[in-house]
Every structure is written in structure tokens, then in C-alpha cells.
Amino acid sequence: MAATRGEFSSRFGFIMAAAGSAVGLGNIWGFPTQAASNGGGAFLLVYLVLAFCLAYPALMAELIIGRHAHSNAVQALQLISRGPISKFIGGATGIAGLIVASFILSFYAIVSGWMMAFCINAALTFLDMGESAAWLVEFSLTRNLIFMCLFMLMTIGIISQGVQGGIERWSGRLMPMLIIMLVILVMYVLTLEGAMEGLKVYLLPDFGRVMSPSLIIAALGSAFFSLSLGVGTMLIYGSYLKDEENLPLVGGYVTLVDIGIAVMAGFLIIPAMYVAQHNGIQIFNEAGALISEDTLIFTVLPNLFNTMGTTGLLVSFAFFFLMTIAAVTSSISMLEVPVAYTIENHGAERQKAVWIIGGVITAISATIIFNFEMLFGLVIELTTRYSQPLLALLLCVFVGWIWNREGLLQELKKGNKDVESTFFWKIWPWYVRLVCPLIIGVIFVNSLWG
Ligand code: PFF
Numbered sequence: 515m516a517a518t519r520g521e522f523s524s525r526f527g528f529i530m531a532a533a534g535s536a537v538g539l540g541n542i543w544g545f546p547t548q549a550a551s552n553g554g555g556a557f558l559l560v561y562l563v564l565a566f567c568l569a570y571p572a573l574m575a576e577l578i579i580g581r582h583a584h585s586n587a588v589q590a591l592q593l594i595s596r597g598p599i600s601k602f603i604g605g606a607t608g609i610a611g612l613i614v615a616s617f618i619l620s621f622y623a624i625v626s627g628w629m630m631a632f633c634i635n636a637a638l639t640f641l642d643m644g645e646s647a648a649w650l651v652e653f654s655l656t657r658n659l660i661f662m663c664l665f666m667l668m669t670i671g672i673i674s675q676g677v678q679g680g681i682e683r684w685s686g687r688l689m690p691m692l693i694i695m696l697v698i699l700v701m702y703v704l705t706l707e708g709a710m711e712g713l714k715v716y717l718l719p720d721f722g723r724v725m726s727p728s729l730i731i732a733a734l735g736s737a738f739f740s741l742s743l744g745v746g747t748m749l750i751y752g753s754y755l756k757d758e759e760n761l762p763l764v765g766g767y768v769t770l771v772d773i774g775i776a777v778m779a780g781f782l783i784i785p786a787m788y789v790a791q792h793n794g795i796q797i798f799n800e801a802g803a804l805i806s807e808d809t810l811i812f813t814v815l816p817n818l819f820n821t822m823g824t825t826g827l828l829v830s831f832a833f834f835f836l837m838t839i840a841a842v843t844s845s846i847s848m849l850e851v852p853v854a855y856t857i858e859n860h861g862a863e864r865q866k867a868v869w870i871i872g873g874v875i876t877a878i879s880a881t882i883i884f885n886f887e888m889l890f891g892l893v894i895e896l897t898t899r900y901s902q903p904l905l906a907l908l909l910c911v912f913v914g915w916i917w918n919r920e921g922l923l924q925e926l927k928k929g930n931k932d933v934e935s936t937f938f939w940k941i942w943p944w945y946v947r948l949v950c951p952l953i954i955g956v957i958f959v960n961s962l963w964g
Contacts, residue, residue: 519584519858520677522754527682529764532751533771534685534843537692539625540740542840545776546716546783547806548736552729555719558780561733562773568953569737570769571945572906573748575913577765580752582925586854587611587746590753591909594917604916607908611746612852614901616871618745619848620878621893623669626841627661628812633834636819640827651816658883663876665838669845670872673853674865677754681846688839693775695836700781702829708792712785727960734957739898740772744906747847750854760929762938783810790818811837849875899961907954914947 522528549557583590591604631650638647650657672680703709723729742748755764787804791797795817797805805814815833819826849872856867882889913922922943926933933939 520681520754521756522682522751523678524682525759525764527678527686528751528755528759529767529771530689531681531685531843531847532748532764532768533775534689535742535747535751535847536740536768536772536844537689537775538740538742538840538844539622539629539837540736540844541772541776542696542779542783542837543807543811545736545740546780547804547810548732549716549780550784550787550804551806552732553720553723553726554715554784555717556721556723557729557733558716558777559719560730561737561776564730564734565737565741565769565773567945568734568950569741569743570765571942572738572743572910572950572954573741573769574762574765574942575910575946575950576743576746576748577752577755577761578922578925579909579913579917580749581755581757581759581761582921584753586753586858587749587851588855588859590749591912594912594921596916600912600916603908604912607905607912608746608855610901611744611749611905612855614897614905615745615747615848615851616875617878617893617897618902619669619845619875620882621890621897622841622845622848623662623665623875623879624658624883624890626665626838626845627658627663629834629837629841630665631657631661632812632816633831633838636827636831636834640824640831651812655883658886659880662879662883665841665845666872666876666879668842669849670868672842672846673849673872674868676864681751681850684846685843688843692836692839692843695832695839696775696778696782699829699832699836700778703782703786703789706785706789706792708789709785710788711792712788713781715788716780716784731957731960734953735899735903735961738902738906738954740776741769742844742847744902744904744909745848746851746905749909750851751847753854757928761926762930762933762936762942786818787814790814790821793818793821795821900958903954903958903961907951907958910946910950910954914943914951919943 522531545561579590579594583593586608588605588608591608592601595601595604635647635650638650672684674680704713738744787797787810795814797814799805816830819830822829852871853864853867856862856871857864882893923934923939926939
């Protein structure tokens with residue numbers, strides 16, 4: 515089986531793919547709005563500390579299990595298990611991960627469909643096709659269904675081309691494009707009036723809030739979602755990595771790109787909000803808090819673009835195109851999780867597996883759309899707030915307690931013979947064994963209490 519498995523052809527390909535998975539709606543939309551409503555610079559500071567000290571070690575746990583086993587999460591966790599009980603829990607954790615990844619994709623595809631619709635809206639408005647353009651930005655069953663299906667087709671199309679021809683090729687093309695567009699948008703927004711006020715809010719930490727538990731919980735949740743942890747996406751990407759790769763280094767690059775883009779997105783979104791305010795658009799809600807989430811992306815920003823005339827259409831097109839790219843490089847990693855399992859554990863052909871699983875996820879998405887009020891928020895909450903941290907915790911337990919230290923060391927040595935003398939080896943095994951499970955556990959319990 516190993517001979518027919520896909521593999522990333524280069525370090526760059528892997529970094530773009532894994533960073534592509536990590537960089538998504540969570541970075542460009544979630545992080546900046548959370549920062550804006552949680553003390554600006556204070557949130558940024560806590561996020562940076564947590565991302566490096568907790569999310570990076572957890573990411574390393576996934577990469578190392580995947581690379582060691584060169585197989586999907588179910589087989590990989592069973593491989594490092596020592597007895598029948600841990601083998602059973604390992605298999606169950608892998609299966610749970612692929613189910614959660616599929617459900618995350620089912621809501622992610624709906625939101626990503628909206629991004630596509632808003633992007634096309636800008637193009638049609640430019641072409642004077644006002645009526646069709648208006649339909650695209652109105653919340654309707656048909657629009658939601660059509661664009662969710664289009665987005666799923668794009669995801670299925672890429673994943674059906676395999677690891678090198680699909681994931682690596684498309685991430686390698688789209689990620690540099692995303693970075694360039696983001697930089698251009700940031701530079702443009704910072705030249706507008708009102709932007710400097712937003713910049714101040716973003717960069718000046720309100721130190722009184724740094725130790726606030728709700729801020730810390732929000733920042734950690736954000737970091738975990740942002741690095742796609744828990745559900746096996748990083749594990750499966752790690753399994754396509756060559757043995758010669760230095761894992762702590764490539765994992766570090768992925769974390770840096772992810773954090774860098776989230777921070778950069780803050781330089782776009784928060785100043786843009788204050789530019790909107792300068793142009794007479796309301797950015798604080800009745801409670802006095804900054805408008806965030808869907809209202810920000812689908813009301814405040816489009817209103818801002820409207821005040822900017824033809825340039826606004828271009829900026830709007832660029833912004834929603836950027837969001838769509840970020841979404842697609844993440845969605846492909848989610849679909850790869852159940853697909854790889856079906857290929858490796860059930861001997862299915864890639865094409866067949868991709869279309870069947872993609873079809874099932876599309877059907878789940880459609881069910882959510884038909885029962886939007888009841889299911890949309892519920893699925894997001896169950897998957898990202900409860901399942902993801904719990905699964906990430908289990909993966910840390912597998913690396914820290916079930917797999918032996920010697921096994922870990924041998925795996926790391928494949929890509930760096932001197933790893934034993936590095937700072938990483940002195941700290942990391944203890945981190946995944948004690949610190950990560952403990953802190954994730956505390957956060958999980960906290961989130962249960964809501
Ligand atoms: N990391 C993605 C984001 O920030 O939008 C979300 C994500 C991707 C979560 C893949 C989970 C996952 F498996």
C-alpha cells in the first residue's frame with residue numbers, strides 16, 4: 515500500500531498545503547473580529563503566546579503520528595497503541611475525527627458559498643447586471659443551495675486529483691495568490707481615512723484584559739480552529755511527508771504562516787471597520803460592542819465597499835475572492851480526511867471515494883440549509899467548540915502517554931539526527947504529555963459551563 519500512497523513532492527508543497535488548511539475563514543474573518551471585540555492588542559498578545567506555546571506543540575503531535583505511520587488517523591493511532599483498549603480508543607478517535615471533519619466541511623461549504631456569491635455580485639454589479647447581482651447577496655434557500663454545491667464541486671474536483679496533482683498543485687498556486695492579495699488590500703485600506711483609528715485599537719493592548727479567562731478561552735479556541743487541529747487534517751498531511759523532512763521545522767513554518775496571515779488580516783479588517791465608521795456606517799451594536807461575525811462580513815464591509823464607488827467594486831471582488839481561496843485550501847484538507855480513510859481501509863478507488871463522500875457531505879450541507887435556524891449554529895457549536903478540543907486532547911494523550919518516548923525520538927531523528935540536543939526535544943515531550951492535555955482539558959470543561 516505504501517508504494518501507491520500519495521506524497522508531497524517538496525517542502526514548499528507541504529508548507530503551502532498545510533498552511534492552506536490552516537489559513538481559512540477562521541484567520542481572515544474569525545481572528546480579526548475576535549481581536550476587535552476582546553481588547554485589540556491584548557487579544558493579539560495572548561493569541562500569539564498560546565499559538566506558539568500550545569497550538570504548535572499540538573500540531574507537532576498530529577504531524578509526527580501521521581508521518582510515522584504514513585497512513586490515515588484510524589490506522590496510525592492503532593499502530594502506536596500498545597494494547598487492545600488503546601487500539602480500540604485509537605480507532606474510535608480516528609473515526610470520530612473523520613466524522614467531525616465531514617461536519618465541519620458541511621457548514622464551511624455553506625459559508626464559503628456565500629463568499630463566492632458576494633464575489634460574483636461585485637463582478638455583476640460592475641457589468642450593470644443589477645438584478646442578478648442583488649439576488650446573489652440576498653439570503654435565500656436557492657442561492658444557498660446553488661453556491662454550496664458549486665463550492666463542494668470545486669473541493670471534490672481538487673481532491674479527486676490526488677495529493678500531488680490536486681492538494682499540492684492547487685495550494686501551491688492559491689496560497690501565494692492569497693498572500694499577495696491580502697498585502698495589497700491591507701496597503702490600500704491603510705491609506706483610507708479612519709484607518710489609523712482602527713490600527714490603534716488593534717495594536718494598543720488593553721493590558722487590563724490580558725488575564726481575563728474569557729479572553730484566554732476565546733484566543734485558544736481561535737488558535738486551535740485556526741490550525742485545523744484535532745480532526746486529523748494535519749495528521750493526514752503529515753502522513754504524506756517524506757521521512758527526511760525535519761518535522762519541528764516544517765511545523766514551525768506552518769504555524770508562522772498561519773499566525774502571520776491571521777495577524778495580517780487584523781491589519782485589514784479592523785482598520786476597514788473604522789473606515790466604515792468614518793463613512794457613516796454603524797460599527798457598534800446597541801450594547802456598545804463592535805459588530806462582528808456575519809453582520810461584519812456581510813453587512814458592514816459590503817456597505818463600506820458601496821461607499822467607495824467603482825473602486826469599491828474592485829475591492830469587494832478582491833476581498834471575497836480572497837475569502838474563497840482561503841476557504842477552498844481549507845475545505846480540501848477536510849475532505850481528504852474521510853477520503854484517505856476510505857481508500858486505505860476499504861480499498862476504494864480515489865475517484866469513487868471522493869464522489870461518494872463528497873456527495874454525502876453535500877447532502878448533509880443541504881439538510882442544514884433546509885433546516886438552517888435549527889441546525890447551522892448547532893453543528894458549528896458541536897464540532898468546533900466541543901469535538902475539536904476533545905479530539906486534540908486525545909491526540910496529545912496518544913503521543914504523550916501511549917506512544918513511547920523512544921519511538922518519538924526515532925521518528926524525529928529521521929529528519930534531524932541531532933534533534934536530541936535541541937530545545938524542542940527538551941521541552942516538547944513534556945508539553946504534549948502534561949501541559950497540552952491539562953490546558954485543553956480546562957478549556958473544554960470551561961466551555962461546557964459556557
Ligand atoms: N483552519 C481553518 C480556518 O482557520 O478557517 C478551519 C479548519 C480547517 C478547521 C480544517 C478544521 C479543519 F479540519
